[in-house]
Amino acid sequence: MKRDIILAGVGGQGILSIAAVIGMAAVESGLYLKQAEVHGMSQRGGAVQSHLRIADSPIASDLIPEGNCDMILSVEPMEALRYLPFLAKEGWVVTSSRTFKNIDDYPPEDDLFAEIRKLQNHVIIDAFAIAREIGSQKVSNIVMLGAASDYLGLTQESLEGALDTLFRRKGEDVVMLNIKALKAGKNGVKI
Amino acid sequence: MSRFVLLGDEAIGQGALDAGLSGVYAYPGTPSTEITEYIQKSKEAQERKVHAQWSANEKTAMEAGLGMSYAGKRALVCMKHVGLNVAADAFINAGMTGVNGGLVVVVADDPSMHSSQNEQDSRFYGKFSMVPVLEPSTQQEAYEMTRYGFDLSEKYALPVMLRITTRLAHSRSSVERKANREENPVKFPSDLKQFILLPANARKRYKMLLSTQDKLEQEGENSGLNRLEEGKDSSTGVIACGLAYNYYREVAGEAGLNHPVLKISQYPVSAKMLNQFVQQVDRVVVLEEGAPLLEESLVGVLENSYRINGRLDGLLPRDGELTPSLVKLALGVTVEPAREVPGIVKNRPPALCKGCSHIDMYNALGEALEPYGPGRVFSDIGCYTLGALPPYNAINSCVDMGASVTMAKGASDAGIRPSVAVIGDSTFTHSGMTGLLDAVVEKTPVTVIISDNSTTGMTGGQQSHATNRLVDICRGLGVEKEHIREMNPLRKHHEENRKMVSEELEYNGVSVIIAQRECIQTASRRLKSQKSKV
Numbered sequence: 001m002k003r004d005i006i007l008a009g010v011g012g013q014g015i016l017s018i019a020a021v022i023g024m025a026a027v028e029s030g031l032y033l034k035q036a037e038v039h040g041m042s043q044r045g046g047a048v049q050s051h052l053r054i055a056d057s058p059i060a061s062d063l064i065p066e067g068n069c070d071m072i073l074s075v076e077p078m079e080a081l082r083y084l085p086f087l088a089k090e091g092w093v094v095t096s097s098r099t100f101k102n103i104d105d106y107p108p109e110d111d112l113f114a115e116i117r118k119l120q121n122h123v124i125i126d127a128f129a130i131a132r133e134i135g136s137q138k139v140s141n142i143v144m145l146g147a148a149s150d151y152l153g154l155t156q157e158s159l160e161g162a163l164d165t166l167f168r169r170k171g172e173d174v175v176m177l178n179i180k181a182l183k184a185g186k187n188g189v190k191i
Numbered sequence: 192m193s194r195f196v197l198l199g200d201e202a203i204g205q206g207a208l209d210a211g212l213s214g215v216y217a218y219p220g221t222p223s224t225e226i227t228e229y230i231q232k233s234k235e236a237q238e239r240k241v242h243a244q245w246s247a248n249e250k251t252a253m254e255a256g257l258g259m260s261y262a263g264k265r266a267l268v269c270m271k272h273v274g275l276n277v278a279a280d281a282f283i284n285a286g287m288t289g290v291n292g293g294l295v296v297v298v299a300d301d302p303s304m305h306s307s308q309n310e311q312d313s314r315f316y317g318k319f320s321m322v323p324v325l326e327p328s329t330q331q332e333a334y335e336m337t338r339y340g341f342d343l344s345e346k347y348a349l350p351v352m353l354r355i356t357t358r359l360a361h362s363r364s365s366v367e368r369k370a371n372r373e374e375n376p377v378k379f380p381s382d383l384k385q386f387i388l389l390p391a392n393a394r395k396r397y398k399m400l401l402s403t404q405d406k407l408e409q410e411g412e413n414s415g416l417n418r419l420e421e422g423k424d425s426s427t428g429v430i431a432c433g434l435a436y437n438y439y440r441e442v443a444g445e446a447g448l449n450h451p452v453l454k455i456s457q458y459p460v461s462a463k464m465l466n467q468f469v470q471q472v473d474r475v476v477v478l479e480e481g482a483p484l485l486e487e488s489l490v491g492v493l494e495n496s497y498r499i500n501g502r503l504d505g506l507l508p509r510d511g512e513l514t515p516s517l518v519k520l521a522l523g524v525t526v527e528p529a530r531e532v533p534g535i536v537k538n539r540p541p542a543l544c545k546g547c548s549h550i551d552m553y554n555a556l557g558e559a560l561e562p563y564g565p566g567r568v569f570s571d572i573g574c575y576t577l578g579a580l581p582p583y584n585a586i587n588s589c590v591d592m593g594a595s596v597t598m599a600k601g602a603s604d605a606g607i608r609p610s611v612a613v614i615g616d617s618t619f620t621h622s623g624m625t626g627l628l629d630a631v632v633e634k635t636p637v638t639v640i641i642s643d644n645s646t647t648g649m650t651g652g653q654q655s656h657a658t659n660r661l662v663d664i665c666r667g668l669g670v671e672k673e674h675i676r677e678m679n680p681l682r683k684h685h686e687e688n689r690k691m692v693s694e695e696l697e698y699n700g701v702s703v704i705i706a707q708r709e710c711i712q713t714a715s716r717r718l719k720s721q722k723s724k725v
Contacts, residue, residue, distance in 0.1 A: 039651070062364075078536055084531065102542065107537065
């Protein structure tokens with residue numbers, strides 16, 4: 001078992017939280033993990049990504065080789081396309097439809113989604129709307145994690161366990177909201 | 192023992208704690224910051240009262256670390272690569288004095304310049320100062336080599352450099368902890384003249400340092416950190432340093448390569464080991480994350496019959512970090528053309544946060560400078576460097592910590608007036624104060640704007656030594672009271688702020704404008720944590 005995933009988004013959108021949940025669930029499930037992330041300058045509203053690798057045997061490289069990525073999981077549609085050189089032939093792009101426009105030359109949305117739909121394997125979901133419906137737009141990132149969850153090779157229990165561990169100090173309500181977001185994301189899409 | 196998922200940086204912090212650390216000294220700098228933050232947050236470190244406060248800059252950190260080592264205790268000093276330039280005087284001379292308690296200096300390099308102004312390779316400093324350098328490939332190795340670094344430091348009474356790069360510093364993996372050990376007690380050096388580098392003494396110390404080098408080479412072989420891994424295909428032998436080893440293993444696993452490999456994680460490297468390796472293969476590919484340091488020493492300048500390939504002959508790019516794809520190409524593995532990034536994807540550079548005080552400061556400055564024309568603003572290292580980007584286009588330099596003040600002074604000396612420096616509060620106390628003193632002594636006409644957001648913002652909001660001290664510091668350095676001005680950088684005060692800057696630009700001497708408003712990132716975190724406590 002081996003999964004190479006690129007998490008993509010804009011600084012502040014919570015991709016490192018997604019990475020932390022998957023990472024913790026993977027390690028608790030006895031899998032090997034490497035997860036490279038971006039800190040520092042780029043976090044100020046710039047494009048950010050994390051290379052996340054999980055496997056049942058030791059992993060050598062912290063970076064995913066180009067053309068080997070099984071899934072690009074993005075919380076922003078333009079950011080989903082930025083890492084296409086890494087995507088494997090049969091790889092999936094799973095992205096939120098919610099755009100984040102902090103640059104003047106952001107492309108027209110129709111062109112953007114047309115580009116994503118050209119890909120053989122893609123999922124576009126309105127994670128923002130789903131998150132708002134269940135209580136808070138802040139959990140859009142966990143809705144996206146839910147949308148990808150069937151494909152991660154991790155059990156639902158291990159992901160919920162990781163959410164519990166990571167958000168416990170913020171209170172039971174926050175844990176429950178995140179678990180709800182995970183489920184809503186999972187039900188919102190079937191790959 | 193227990194397993195943890197840790198960043199490379201955090202693995203070093205835990206490794207140091209478990210090795211009996213008594214104090215960490217550091218100035219924040221990407222990608223090294225999380226080492227010290229990890230120790231600051233560690234309950235165990237708090238209970239043991241391990242020193243973990245930030246230092247004013249890397250030089251003060253290095254010297255304080257050396258002082259703790261003098262007292263017999265183990266100290267860790269952490270910085271980014273360019274921080275070592277600041278600490279270099281202390282670092283090089285610590286090689287001369289040697290140490291008493293173990294002293295490990297972690298330097299985090301940033302090849303490809305993700306968050307830095309250059310990609311200098313700190314291993315050169317190790318070579319220059321003739322102290323051992325360790326270069327881990329994995330988080331587990333980072334953990335273990337920190338411990339080993341302290342052992343090595345105490346065995347040879349020398350500081351030890353632990354060199355990492357961004358990809359290891361900021362990559363997580365699970366780490367297995369080993370048993371921890373006690374801190375050292377306070378113990379004076381057995382020779383109380385060891386640290387006195389008067390020439391007569393320094394000459395003796397230098398001979399000692401030189402005579403240790405052979406043993407240090409041997410140590411790398413005995414430790415197993417430099418080791419030969421057999422391979423059947425000797426048409427190529429791979430020398431893989433630090434993180435580069437991971438890329439070779441990744442590529443070899445995928446493409447079924449089976450070359451002999453010399454894994455290098457400790458310097459100086461034994462010449463015997465290198466000679467033996469080179470002789471058993473047809474050619475050598477050297478993989479180094481950073482500059483071609485080892486490759487250069489293998490190639491030399493004289494004609495020889497060995498085939499050495501790497502960054503020097505163009506097999507690999509001379510600059511930038513390595514990737515699995517680059518290593519594939521270097522080893523002749525076919526790389527299928529990757530998908531392209533669609534043309535509609537636009538760059539999304541980092542930007543100043545909405546509501547940031549630097550924006551209001553730049554708006555006031557920009558308008559005040561309009562009558563004089565462009566090219567007069569020397570800036571510095573921090574979030575406000577993003578003022579270089581549109582729509583602000585507000586600054587003309589960003590060189591090194593503190594250079595804004597002194598470059599503005601030099602330009603003023605040359606006749607550019609008004610000449611403006613824009614520097615952050617933490618950068619000012621790091622390296623701006625001494626430059627300001629130069630200007631005060633000569634009454635050089637400069638306008639220094641300290642954009643004070645009361646934090647070290649770019650690295651994630653660490654405590655700033657400048658907080659609530661800037662007026663006193665400027666007064667103490669001799670800036671005239673009436674030319675230390677304070678502004679509140681908010682849009683509603685724009686007109687008065689612009690007027691204040693205009694007045695000071697006209698002043699024929701040193702003026703300092705302190706534009707103080709808390710960083711909105713730290714402010715919102717503070718408000719959140721206050722709310723959750725209520």
